[in-house]
Amino acid sequence: MKDIQVKPSQTYSDTTGDDEIRLFEILGVLRESRGLIAAATACTFLIGSLYAFLATPTYRADALIQVDDDSGTGSLNDKLGDLAALFQNKASTDAEIELMRSRAVIGDAVARLHLDIDAKPRYAPLVGKPFVRFLAGDGLTGAPPGLGGYAWGGERIAVSKFDVPARWHGKPFTLIAGDAGRYELQSADGATILRGTAGQPASARTGNDSVELTVTSLRARPGTRFDVTRLSTQRTIADLQQGLKIAEKTKQSGIVGMTLDGADAESITQTVNTIATLYVQRNVDRKSAQAQQMLAFLGDQLPQLRADLDQAEARYNEFRAQHGAVDLEEQSKLLLQTVVENKTKIIELQQQRVDLVQRYTALHPSVTAVDARIAELRRQSDTYERQIGELPSVQQDAVRLLRDVRVSNDLYTSLLNSTQQLRVLRAGQLGNVRTVDYAVVPEKAVAPKKALTLALSLVLGLLAGCGLALGRRMLSRGLETPAEVEAAIDLPVYALISHSDRQASLDASRERDPAKPRVLASASPNDIAIEGLRSLRTALQFGVLRKRNKIVMFTGARPGIGKSFISVNFASVLAAGGERVLLLDADMRRGDLQGVLGLARASGLAELIGGASLQSVIRRGVLPGLDVITGGGTPDLPSELLLSGRFEQLFEELRTLYDFVIIDSPPVLAVTDAGLIGRHADATLLVVRHGCHTAAELGQTMRQLTSAGVSVDGALLTDTPSRGMSYGAFSQYGSPKS
Template structure:
């Protein structure tokens, strides 16, 4: 049973302005899905392109490896427990923050650069983009053959070892080019292609302030190498960019060193050298501190020795001259107290001298030592008062004995300290140690190939969404029949869905692979044909008050499908038992005759010229009740022919023979033919196509016809994307699909 498709407003009796209200405001999820499906091939294409680019990046990008090592920073202590008393002489405890700065200092990194010659850059020059990828994957003992004839580039297997390179100061950090020759010969040129040096592998070459010694060179003759002598600052800066050091855990004293690079063997060697250089300088620093203190003590010991000998001699001489004198118990107590005060004062003076070399007089530590010295001086004055009350002989003996005791004690202590420092210096091991030597990761660090491809796919998807947004922003075209009704106030009598079957038929006709076929005949259940049946019903009521039984179908511009509507609507009307004639009034490009398999000649042109009768130009088709009138010969003045009285007579005579006349006219805005014909027919319909023109174009077409005295009845909206409408409006989209079901 045939099911008629009606406009929702007409079927329910609801006023059109109410029925056409939007269900919701803004862009809904359904509309987003619909737009995505509409542009699915663009999304797929851009995403595929992004994946291809991502795959190319994975193939050509050079892997980066990471080497790391661990160092422990210990609290600064002496090599033997008995030497803890020397800590004030050896300085404060080591801080981790200070060691972090030392590890990144020029003192350490500069030594590494010098030892490993990192200021010499020598590497094969590869072809941009693909050269590294090819060279990296080459496996062979000899240099690879040139690819695509680019013999100046390295393609894998090339090696160079430059042990020494000196250049004039203006050429520091300036790139040079080394060209390999025959039998180990080479030539060095500058940026201006001037030869600055020539030589042979294994022999030092010098000229014009340049000097180079190449220990090894293996390459095809003509292969070029990048060569550069960096300044110390540049080499250190380049090393710092790939180098990092941090503390593992708060206050753990464990420092982690890491180095990134493309050569796994080289970064391991460089990081090991950094570790060893740091430990070596730490030991040297500790040893230098002990050496400095020992040197000071050695300079003091001889003078103290002389002072001890002089004090003993004076004491012995006085006892010989006075006879044997013994100190009373009271005098011995005073002697011990005075000696202790003198000994303490001397130690504080030494400590103050050490501190003065590091701190200003306002430093709290120095002020505390000065306060202690002041207290000792006060006590000394007290004891001196007690000594002054002793007999003269006891005072002299006490003074001489004091000098002997103080000098001997100080000399002995300094001598012991010197011996301990010698032992400490010999056993200095530093306060840092290597926990883990440099180890290189087995796999490259950074983004993995799968992650790169995933990121590329995501970027491709985002790029496609941006492209869709851009295209949508540029497209100010009509996508929805409701827009026409809202803006122009004219009804849309039918919305014809997009038909893939019609595309196939048109393609066959254009390529000549088959005879002309009508969609209404070959695919009667197609959604587009069902919509034309709905149009048939609507037109029956729309033309009840019309004086003529003729219908003009036109459009605003070419390529909208007006001929498709005309011929298939005619077939649908004929199938309902009506006598239908289709008049091809497009005297410029008319082609309806092709679909019906008849010739163009003997048509409208011949009838208006009086060369044919009505019987001659009305041609039956294979479809019962359907006839056509072709254009005839293409005239040079189509508009003048259509304005001829005989064209009006033609329409009148056809109106007496047929129930409905369908006139297919040229576009309104292109030529004036449609305006001429519109005054002679009962109703005029304009065909609009989804996504082909802005609403202003349709407004202009209606205005053009109105100015010519033609009243536009309404619109037929062609090529509607029902899939998008379905997702945009939900069930509402299904009104465009309702056909046969078994």
């Protein structure tokens, strides 16, 4: 409409900001992309299902160890008293945990179980392990034809020794089973290294290097292959230390849990139990070694103490021979007893200090405490010596000599008793740790958790699908609001045409019934999309009343934007209002209005321009009040036909026959036809699909139409989400109640 001054019949604005995707718009995007979301969910769920049921299960073996504060000898310690306390080094639970995962303990377990040797059957890729896990029986399973080199269930191998040069650590070798336990070991390049028999050591030399292999047991069909790898011992120990989880169950409870995860339930159980056994045994051995060390120390001291006792007794006997029996006063007797006790304590503490210094440094709190006690006793001893000096001369000598005898005798007797007690302590030594629960072979895998995996895969699939849908929209986001379209073309948007699920259903029915019309205005006249076309009709009728605009062309930038949908249904809406309407399919290249209307292909616009009569190509009464001229055949040069005088005369004839002529033109950016057709139209409306166009694309479309002499009067925004724009919230208004 060259001079239409009518305002847009519907005006919409985004009250939350042009760049903000509102919740309803997001829901609209997700609804449009439900196929993509369903596909992403299905793919993710399928992957999760394959992982849940085909992934190698992980098992967990666990053991409980109790760490006591005392040495564990019970009442025996009560009887031995301070002597047993020498060996009760109250180590913290944290320290014991570090001992459990120490290289000494883990290394012994690796050596005992040969964990640095990896020997396992070779399974067929992808299907081998699942087949063995789900279908194989207890015995040897026969191999499918051509796959005899793989394991199919029941194969077993145990290797107790595999020594290779360090540079070959971590490199797999192939062991091929033969008859009667025989086997052949090959390198990665297929070269034979050695041949041997299960149960017997085998060795070979390769250049300057030697290879030694002992296969303890072998159970397999002849030709079955095994992968045998010598791992680095240090790396194996480090990996086991990292994989072994040790922690106190409850703070300060002394109950320590030890767990290990792995694919081989029997192997991890054996490993955990071996580590627990070795740790407990090392604890007992350490306690026994301490007792043995003290016994050796006492054994060195006893001869000297015996000699000191003999010398003291000899001096005292000599004194008595010279002076006879000396009758000590009561005060002197008490002083003598005190001096003896003091001297004995000093000597015992000195011996205890020697033992402590061997285990700790001189600055250790236990050593400094003993030093302080010895200093205190020595100060007391000096006091007693001064008191002895105040006695008569003969009594002084008698007290000193008798003191030496008693001190030497008490020390010798005490150490002799201690030696016997230590022997008992060593024989009954149990250590301060014990295994409460040994690991048992787990029956249920801890991973993968099938139900959780399936649930997570479903949720992740939905999230991934939604993310893909929104990401695709953001990456290819075109103009979506009337304001954006108006800013791009500097023309008003006359109507919003909402997305129609009903039209999608009609389009889907084409394969089942090609002859069935797919006109939404006839099938569902109350659809929200048709309401948008009625608002457009109102705007155009106001213009027609003043300007007599009869020929309206709908065009667009590209195919697939709803241009034909608008043309057919708008013509139907006009016809339903009592107007005489002709629908013209001006796309002689790919036009398909006859398919939309359920018509058979016949003569049309191409034949009409070529010389056929107008009456022969008009298909009357296709819908009430609606006649149609289809595109007809496909000419070689459609643009040349559109330039002919016959095409211009056609519109003059149509003006006299119809109230409205609705033209469905080809896309502007694809061909030049729209510019040639638009010259004869009274009004040209640009069809813009929601989210499909950029401002640059619409700008180029407008420039091409303008350069062809076509004046565009406005635009329509089609396929808008039913809840994506303001009017969409009322999409059910006026629809029949269910």
